[in-house]
Amino acid sequence: MNSSDGGARGDRRGRGRPRGPSTTTADMLAAAQRAFLARGYRAATMRAIAADAQVDPALLNSRFGSKRGLFVAALGSPFDPAGRVAAALAGPADALSERLARAALDALREPRQRAAMRVMVAEALADEQLRVLLAEYVDREIVDRIADRVGGAHAHERARAVVSVLAGIVFTRHFVGVPSLIAAVSPEDVRRLEAAIRAAAAPPPRTGTPSP
Incomplete structure:
Protein backbone atom coordinates (compact mmCIF):
# COMPACT_ATOMS: atom_id res chain seq x y z
CA MET A 1 0.00 0.00 0.00
CA LEU A 75 -0.44 -3.55 3.64
CA GLY A 76 -0.02 -6.96 2.04
CA SER A 77 2.35 -8.00 4.82
CA PRO A 78 2.72 -11.60 6.06
CA PHE A 79 4.10 -10.27 9.37
CA ASP A 80 1.91 -8.81 12.13
CA PRO A 81 4.17 -7.19 14.76
CA ALA A 82 1.25 -5.95 16.86
CA GLY A 83 -0.25 -9.43 16.90
CA ARG A 84 3.04 -10.88 18.13
CA VAL A 85 3.23 -8.27 20.88
CA ALA A 86 -0.41 -8.84 21.85
CA ALA A 87 0.29 -12.56 22.28
CA ALA A 88 3.31 -11.76 24.46
CA LEU A 89 1.25 -9.40 26.63
CA ALA A 90 -1.13 -12.20 27.57
CA GLY A 91 -0.14 -14.24 30.59
CA PRO A 92 1.37 -13.69 34.03
CA ALA A 93 3.00 -10.31 34.65
CA ASP A 94 6.14 -11.80 36.19
CA ALA A 95 7.11 -13.41 32.86
CA LEU A 96 6.11 -10.49 30.62
CA SER A 97 9.67 -9.33 29.91
CA GLU A 98 10.72 -12.85 28.94
CA ARG A 99 7.78 -13.26 26.56
CA LEU A 100 8.51 -9.91 24.90
CA ALA A 101 12.20 -10.83 24.60
CA ARG A 102 11.37 -14.13 22.92
CA ALA A 103 8.87 -12.42 20.61
CA ALA A 104 11.55 -9.97 19.44
CA LEU A 105 14.22 -12.64 19.01
CA ASP A 106 11.85 -14.96 17.13
CA ALA A 107 10.47 -12.22 14.86
CA LEU A 108 10.98 -12.36 11.09
CA ARG A 109 12.47 -15.83 11.04
CA GLU A 110 10.80 -16.63 7.73
CA PRO A 111 12.57 -15.16 4.66
CA ARG A 112 9.29 -13.94 3.14
CA GLN A 113 8.48 -12.04 6.33
CA ARG A 114 11.89 -10.37 6.35
CA ALA A 115 11.57 -9.46 2.67
CA ALA A 116 8.09 -8.00 3.16
CA MET A 117 9.15 -5.97 6.18
CA ARG A 118 12.19 -4.57 4.37
CA VAL A 119 10.00 -3.48 1.47
CA MET A 120 7.52 -1.88 3.86
CA VAL A 121 10.25 0.05 5.69
CA ALA A 122 11.78 1.21 2.40
CA GLU A 123 8.40 2.41 1.15
CA ALA A 124 7.73 4.23 4.41
CA LEU A 125 11.07 6.02 4.22
CA ALA A 126 10.23 7.18 0.70
CA ASP A 127 6.59 8.08 1.39
CA GLU A 128 5.86 10.46 4.27
CA GLN A 129 2.14 9.66 4.30
CA LEU A 130 2.82 5.95 4.68
CA ARG A 131 5.46 6.63 7.34
CA VAL A 132 2.96 8.61 9.42
CA LEU A 133 0.36 5.88 8.95
CA LEU A 134 2.74 3.17 10.16
CA ALA A 135 3.77 5.35 13.11
CA GLU A 136 0.11 5.69 14.13
CA TYR A 137 -0.33 1.92 13.87
CA VAL A 138 2.69 1.25 16.10
CA ASP A 139 1.59 3.91 18.59
CA ARG A 140 -1.97 2.62 18.86
CA GLU A 141 -1.52 -1.14 18.56
CA ILE A 142 1.84 -1.63 20.27
CA VAL A 143 2.79 1.34 22.49
CA ASP A 144 -0.73 1.89 23.87
CA ARG A 145 -1.24 -1.82 24.57
CA ILE A 146 2.09 -2.17 26.36
CA ALA A 147 1.29 0.96 28.38
CA ASP A 148 -2.08 -0.50 29.39
CA ARG A 149 -0.37 -3.72 30.44
CA VAL A 150 2.45 -2.22 32.52
CA GLY A 151 0.25 0.52 34.03
CA GLY A 152 1.37 2.89 36.74
CA ALA A 153 3.20 6.20 36.52
CA HIS A 154 4.58 7.31 33.16
CA ALA A 155 3.20 4.16 31.53
CA HIS A 156 3.41 5.52 27.97
CA GLU A 157 6.97 6.75 28.39
CA ARG A 158 7.98 3.33 29.73
CA ALA A 159 6.10 1.59 26.92
CA ARG A 160 7.92 3.68 24.32
CA ALA A 161 11.22 2.67 25.93
CA VAL A 162 10.21 -0.99 25.70
CA VAL A 163 9.26 -0.61 22.03
CA SER A 164 12.62 1.05 21.34
CA VAL A 165 14.40 -1.97 22.82
CA LEU A 166 12.26 -4.43 20.83
CA ALA A 167 12.61 -2.50 17.57
CA GLY A 168 16.34 -2.16 18.10
CA ILE A 169 16.93 -5.89 18.36
CA VAL A 170 14.71 -6.64 15.34
CA PHE A 171 16.38 -3.93 13.26
CA THR A 172 19.96 -4.94 14.06
CA ARG A 173 19.23 -8.64 13.53
CA HIS A 174 17.29 -8.48 10.30
CA PHE A 175 17.90 -5.10 8.64
CA VAL A 176 21.51 -4.28 9.49
CA GLY A 177 22.44 -7.96 9.66
CA VAL A 178 24.97 -7.80 12.51
CA PRO A 179 26.56 -11.28 12.32
CA SER A 180 26.80 -11.83 16.07
CA LEU A 181 23.10 -11.01 16.44
CA ILE A 182 21.92 -13.20 13.56
CA ALA A 183 23.43 -16.31 15.18
CA ALA A 184 21.20 -18.83 16.91
CA VAL A 185 19.50 -17.44 20.00
CA SER A 186 20.93 -18.73 23.27
CA PRO A 187 19.31 -18.73 26.72
CA GLU A 188 21.79 -16.02 27.71
CA ASP A 189 20.57 -13.84 24.81
CA VAL A 190 17.03 -14.14 26.15
CA ARG A 191 18.12 -13.31 29.71
CA ARG A 192 20.08 -10.22 28.67
CA LEU A 193 17.29 -8.87 26.48
CA GLU A 194 14.75 -9.67 29.18
CA ALA A 195 16.78 -7.59 31.64
CA ALA A 196 16.86 -4.65 29.21
CA ILE A 197 13.10 -4.84 28.69
CA ARG A 198 12.46 -5.08 32.42
CA ALA A 199 14.62 -2.01 33.03
CA ALA A 200 12.81 -0.06 30.29
CA ALA A 201 9.41 -0.98 31.73
CA ALA A 202 10.29 -0.27 35.35
CA PRO A 203 8.55 2.65 37.08
CA PRO A 204 10.74 5.71 37.63
CA PRO A 205 12.44 5.88 41.03
CA ARG A 206 10.79 8.02 43.63
CA THR A 207 12.43 11.38 44.21
CA GLY A 208 12.45 13.72 47.15
CA THR A 209 13.26 13.33 50.79
CA PRO A 210 10.86 11.16 52.75
CA SER A 211 8.98 12.80 55.58
CA PRO A 212 10.46 12.17 59.03
Missing part, protein backbone atom coordinates in the same frame (compact mmCIF):
# COMPACT_ATOMS: atom_id res chain seq x y z
CA ASN A 2 1.28 3.45 -0.85
CA SER A 3 -0.25 6.88 -1.25
CA SER A 4 0.22 6.87 -5.02
CA ASP A 5 -2.07 3.91 -5.72
CA GLY A 6 -4.79 5.08 -3.30
CA GLY A 7 -6.37 1.63 -3.27
CA ALA A 8 -7.07 1.78 -6.97
CA ARG A 9 -7.62 -1.95 -7.15
CA GLY A 10 -11.14 -1.47 -5.86
CA ASP A 11 -11.99 0.80 -8.83
CA ARG A 12 -11.26 -1.86 -11.45
CA ARG A 13 -14.38 -3.92 -10.82
CA GLY A 14 -16.46 -4.02 -13.96
CA ARG A 15 -20.14 -3.19 -13.86
CA GLY A 16 -22.34 -6.20 -13.45
CA ARG A 17 -19.48 -8.44 -12.33
CA PRO A 18 -20.63 -10.97 -9.71
CA ARG A 19 -19.39 -10.18 -6.22
CA GLY A 20 -17.83 -13.48 -5.21
CA PRO A 21 -15.62 -13.96 -2.12
CA SER A 22 -12.41 -12.90 -3.89
CA THR A 23 -14.05 -9.78 -5.34
CA THR A 24 -15.54 -8.84 -1.98
CA THR A 25 -12.17 -9.25 -0.26
CA ALA A 26 -10.49 -7.07 -2.89
CA ASP A 27 -13.19 -4.43 -2.39
CA MET A 28 -12.71 -4.46 1.38
CA LEU A 29 -8.92 -4.19 1.11
CA ALA A 30 -9.18 -1.36 -1.41
CA ALA A 31 -11.64 0.49 0.85
CA ALA A 32 -9.30 -0.05 3.80
CA GLN A 33 -6.35 1.34 1.87
CA ARG A 34 -8.33 4.44 0.93
CA ALA A 35 -9.53 4.97 4.50
CA PHE A 36 -6.16 4.48 6.17
CA LEU A 37 -4.34 6.74 3.73
CA ALA A 38 -7.02 9.45 3.85
CA ARG A 39 -7.82 9.43 7.59
CA GLY A 40 -4.89 7.76 9.32
CA TYR A 41 -4.94 4.63 11.44
CA ARG A 42 -6.71 5.99 14.51
CA ALA A 43 -9.47 7.87 12.68
CA ALA A 44 -10.32 5.15 10.16
CA THR A 45 -13.22 3.01 11.39
CA MET A 46 -14.33 -0.48 10.46
CA ARG A 47 -17.89 0.79 9.95
CA ALA A 48 -16.82 3.47 7.46
CA ILE A 49 -14.59 1.01 5.60
CA ALA A 50 -17.45 -1.49 5.39
CA ALA A 51 -19.76 1.21 4.03
CA ASP A 52 -17.23 2.17 1.36
CA ALA A 53 -16.81 -1.49 0.37
CA GLN A 54 -20.61 -1.94 0.43
CA VAL A 55 -20.47 -4.87 2.83
CA ASP A 56 -21.88 -5.52 6.27
CA PRO A 57 -19.45 -4.54 9.08
CA ALA A 58 -19.90 -8.03 10.52
CA LEU A 59 -18.39 -9.51 7.35
CA LEU A 60 -15.39 -7.20 7.65
CA ASN A 61 -14.81 -8.28 11.25
CA SER A 62 -15.37 -11.93 10.40
CA ARG A 63 -12.89 -11.83 7.52
CA PHE A 64 -10.09 -9.85 9.22
CA GLY A 65 -10.81 -10.13 12.94
CA SER A 66 -10.05 -6.53 13.87
CA LYS A 67 -8.89 -3.20 12.50
CA ARG A 68 -5.34 -4.32 13.20
CA GLY A 69 -5.84 -7.45 11.11
CA LEU A 70 -7.40 -5.46 8.30
CA PHE A 71 -4.52 -2.97 8.33
CA VAL A 72 -1.91 -5.72 8.06
CA ALA A 73 -3.87 -7.34 5.21
CA ALA A 74 -4.20 -3.98 3.43
Whole structure:
Protein backbone atom coordinates (compact mmCIF):
# COMPACT_ATOMS: atom_id res chain seq x y z
CA MET A 1 0.00 0.00 0.00
CA ASN A 2 1.28 3.45 -0.85
CA SER A 3 -0.25 6.88 -1.25
CA SER A 4 0.22 6.87 -5.02
CA ASP A 5 -2.07 3.91 -5.72
CA GLY A 6 -4.79 5.08 -3.30
CA GLY A 7 -6.37 1.63 -3.27
CA ALA A 8 -7.07 1.78 -6.97
CA ARG A 9 -7.62 -1.95 -7.15
CA GLY A 10 -11.14 -1.47 -5.86
CA ASP A 11 -11.99 0.80 -8.83
CA ARG A 12 -11.26 -1.86 -11.45
CA ARG A 13 -14.38 -3.92 -10.82
CA GLY A 14 -16.46 -4.02 -13.96
CA ARG A 15 -20.14 -3.19 -13.86
CA GLY A 16 -22.34 -6.20 -13.45
CA ARG A 17 -19.48 -8.44 -12.33
CA PRO A 18 -20.63 -10.97 -9.71
CA ARG A 19 -19.39 -10.18 -6.22
CA GLY A 20 -17.83 -13.48 -5.21
CA PRO A 21 -15.62 -13.96 -2.12
CA SER A 22 -12.41 -12.90 -3.89
CA THR A 23 -14.05 -9.78 -5.34
CA THR A 24 -15.54 -8.84 -1.98
CA THR A 25 -12.17 -9.25 -0.26
CA ALA A 26 -10.49 -7.07 -2.89
CA ASP A 27 -13.19 -4.43 -2.39
CA MET A 28 -12.71 -4.46 1.38
CA LEU A 29 -8.92 -4.19 1.11
CA ALA A 30 -9.18 -1.36 -1.41
CA ALA A 31 -11.64 0.49 0.85
CA ALA A 32 -9.30 -0.05 3.80
CA GLN A 33 -6.35 1.34 1.87
CA ARG A 34 -8.33 4.44 0.93
CA ALA A 35 -9.53 4.97 4.50
CA PHE A 36 -6.16 4.48 6.17
CA LEU A 37 -4.34 6.74 3.73
CA ALA A 38 -7.02 9.45 3.85
CA ARG A 39 -7.82 9.43 7.59
CA GLY A 40 -4.89 7.76 9.32
CA TYR A 41 -4.94 4.63 11.44
CA ARG A 42 -6.71 5.99 14.51
CA ALA A 43 -9.47 7.87 12.68
CA ALA A 44 -10.32 5.15 10.16
CA THR A 45 -13.22 3.01 11.39
CA MET A 46 -14.33 -0.48 10.46
CA ARG A 47 -17.89 0.79 9.95
CA ALA A 48 -16.82 3.47 7.46
CA ILE A 49 -14.59 1.01 5.60
CA ALA A 50 -17.45 -1.49 5.39
CA ALA A 51 -19.76 1.21 4.03
CA ASP A 52 -17.23 2.17 1.36
CA ALA A 53 -16.81 -1.49 0.37
CA GLN A 54 -20.61 -1.94 0.43
CA VAL A 55 -20.47 -4.87 2.83
CA ASP A 56 -21.88 -5.52 6.27
CA PRO A 57 -19.45 -4.54 9.08
CA ALA A 58 -19.90 -8.03 10.52
CA LEU A 59 -18.39 -9.51 7.35
CA LEU A 60 -15.39 -7.20 7.65
CA ASN A 61 -14.81 -8.28 11.25
CA SER A 62 -15.37 -11.93 10.40
CA ARG A 63 -12.89 -11.83 7.52
CA PHE A 64 -10.09 -9.85 9.22
CA GLY A 65 -10.81 -10.13 12.94
CA SER A 66 -10.05 -6.53 13.87
CA LYS A 67 -8.89 -3.20 12.50
CA ARG A 68 -5.34 -4.32 13.20
CA GLY A 69 -5.84 -7.45 11.11
CA LEU A 70 -7.40 -5.46 8.30
CA PHE A 71 -4.52 -2.97 8.33
CA VAL A 72 -1.91 -5.72 8.06
CA ALA A 73 -3.87 -7.34 5.21
CA ALA A 74 -4.20 -3.98 3.43
CA LEU A 75 -0.44 -3.55 3.64
CA GLY A 76 -0.02 -6.96 2.04
CA SER A 77 2.35 -8.00 4.82
CA PRO A 78 2.72 -11.60 6.06
CA PHE A 79 4.10 -10.27 9.37
CA ASP A 80 1.91 -8.81 12.13
CA PRO A 81 4.17 -7.19 14.76
CA ALA A 82 1.25 -5.95 16.86
CA GLY A 83 -0.25 -9.43 16.90
CA ARG A 84 3.04 -10.88 18.13
CA VAL A 85 3.23 -8.27 20.88
CA ALA A 86 -0.41 -8.84 21.85
CA ALA A 87 0.29 -12.56 22.28
CA ALA A 88 3.31 -11.76 24.46
CA LEU A 89 1.25 -9.40 26.63
CA ALA A 90 -1.13 -12.20 27.57
CA GLY A 91 -0.14 -14.24 30.59
CA PRO A 92 1.37 -13.69 34.03
CA ALA A 93 3.00 -10.31 34.65
CA ASP A 94 6.14 -11.80 36.19
CA ALA A 95 7.11 -13.41 32.86
CA LEU A 96 6.11 -10.49 30.62
CA SER A 97 9.67 -9.33 29.91
CA GLU A 98 10.72 -12.85 28.94
CA ARG A 99 7.78 -13.26 26.56
CA LEU A 100 8.51 -9.91 24.90
CA ALA A 101 12.20 -10.83 24.60
CA ARG A 102 11.37 -14.13 22.92
CA ALA A 103 8.87 -12.42 20.61
CA ALA A 104 11.55 -9.97 19.44
CA LEU A 105 14.22 -12.64 19.01
CA ASP A 106 11.85 -14.96 17.13
CA ALA A 107 10.47 -12.22 14.86
CA LEU A 108 10.98 -12.36 11.09
CA ARG A 109 12.47 -15.83 11.04
CA GLU A 110 10.80 -16.63 7.73
CA PRO A 111 12.57 -15.16 4.66
CA ARG A 112 9.29 -13.94 3.14
CA GLN A 113 8.48 -12.04 6.33
CA ARG A 114 11.89 -10.37 6.35
CA ALA A 115 11.57 -9.46 2.67
CA ALA A 116 8.09 -8.00 3.16
CA MET A 117 9.15 -5.97 6.18
CA ARG A 118 12.19 -4.57 4.37
CA VAL A 119 10.00 -3.48 1.47
CA MET A 120 7.52 -1.88 3.86
CA VAL A 121 10.25 0.05 5.69
CA ALA A 122 11.78 1.21 2.40
CA GLU A 123 8.40 2.41 1.15
CA ALA A 124 7.73 4.23 4.41
CA LEU A 125 11.07 6.02 4.22
CA ALA A 126 10.23 7.18 0.70
CA ASP A 127 6.59 8.08 1.39
CA GLU A 128 5.86 10.46 4.27
CA GLN A 129 2.14 9.66 4.30
CA LEU A 130 2.82 5.95 4.68
CA ARG A 131 5.46 6.63 7.34
CA VAL A 132 2.96 8.61 9.42
CA LEU A 133 0.36 5.88 8.95
CA LEU A 134 2.74 3.17 10.16
CA ALA A 135 3.77 5.35 13.11
CA GLU A 136 0.11 5.69 14.13
CA TYR A 137 -0.33 1.92 13.87
CA VAL A 138 2.69 1.25 16.10
CA ASP A 139 1.59 3.91 18.59
CA ARG A 140 -1.97 2.62 18.86
CA GLU A 141 -1.52 -1.14 18.56
CA ILE A 142 1.84 -1.63 20.27
CA VAL A 143 2.79 1.34 22.49
CA ASP A 144 -0.73 1.89 23.87
CA ARG A 145 -1.24 -1.82 24.57
CA ILE A 146 2.09 -2.17 26.36
CA ALA A 147 1.29 0.96 28.38
CA ASP A 148 -2.08 -0.50 29.39
CA ARG A 149 -0.37 -3.72 30.44
CA VAL A 150 2.45 -2.22 32.52
CA GLY A 151 0.25 0.52 34.03
CA GLY A 152 1.37 2.89 36.74
CA ALA A 153 3.20 6.20 36.52
CA HIS A 154 4.58 7.31 33.16
CA ALA A 155 3.20 4.16 31.53
CA HIS A 156 3.41 5.52 27.97
CA GLU A 157 6.97 6.75 28.39
CA ARG A 158 7.98 3.33 29.73
CA ALA A 159 6.10 1.59 26.92
CA ARG A 160 7.92 3.68 24.32
CA ALA A 161 11.22 2.67 25.93
CA VAL A 162 10.21 -0.99 25.70
CA VAL A 163 9.26 -0.61 22.03
CA SER A 164 12.62 1.05 21.34
CA VAL A 165 14.40 -1.97 22.82
CA LEU A 166 12.26 -4.43 20.83
CA ALA A 167 12.61 -2.50 17.57
CA GLY A 168 16.34 -2.16 18.10
CA ILE A 169 16.93 -5.89 18.36
CA VAL A 170 14.71 -6.64 15.34
CA PHE A 171 16.38 -3.93 13.26
CA THR A 172 19.96 -4.94 14.06
CA ARG A 173 19.23 -8.64 13.53
CA HIS A 174 17.29 -8.48 10.30
CA PHE A 175 17.90 -5.10 8.64
CA VAL A 176 21.51 -4.28 9.49
CA GLY A 177 22.44 -7.96 9.66
CA VAL A 178 24.97 -7.80 12.51
CA PRO A 179 26.56 -11.28 12.32
CA SER A 180 26.80 -11.83 16.07
CA LEU A 181 23.10 -11.01 16.44
CA ILE A 182 21.92 -13.20 13.56
CA ALA A 183 23.43 -16.31 15.18
CA ALA A 184 21.20 -18.83 16.91
CA VAL A 185 19.50 -17.44 20.00
CA SER A 186 20.93 -18.73 23.27
CA PRO A 187 19.31 -18.73 26.72
CA GLU A 188 21.79 -16.02 27.71
CA ASP A 189 20.57 -13.84 24.81
CA VAL A 190 17.03 -14.14 26.15
CA ARG A 191 18.12 -13.31 29.71
CA ARG A 192 20.08 -10.22 28.67
CA LEU A 193 17.29 -8.87 26.48
CA GLU A 194 14.75 -9.67 29.18
CA ALA A 195 16.78 -7.59 31.64
CA ALA A 196 16.86 -4.65 29.21
CA ILE A 197 13.10 -4.84 28.69
CA ARG A 198 12.46 -5.08 32.42
CA ALA A 199 14.62 -2.01 33.03
CA ALA A 200 12.81 -0.06 30.29
CA ALA A 201 9.41 -0.98 31.73
CA ALA A 202 10.29 -0.27 35.35
CA PRO A 203 8.55 2.65 37.08
CA PRO A 204 10.74 5.71 37.63
CA PRO A 205 12.44 5.88 41.03
CA ARG A 206 10.79 8.02 43.63
CA THR A 207 12.43 11.38 44.21
CA GLY A 208 12.45 13.72 47.15
CA THR A 209 13.26 13.33 50.79
CA PRO A 210 10.86 11.16 52.75
CA SER A 211 8.98 12.80 55.58
CA PRO A 212 10.46 12.17 59.03
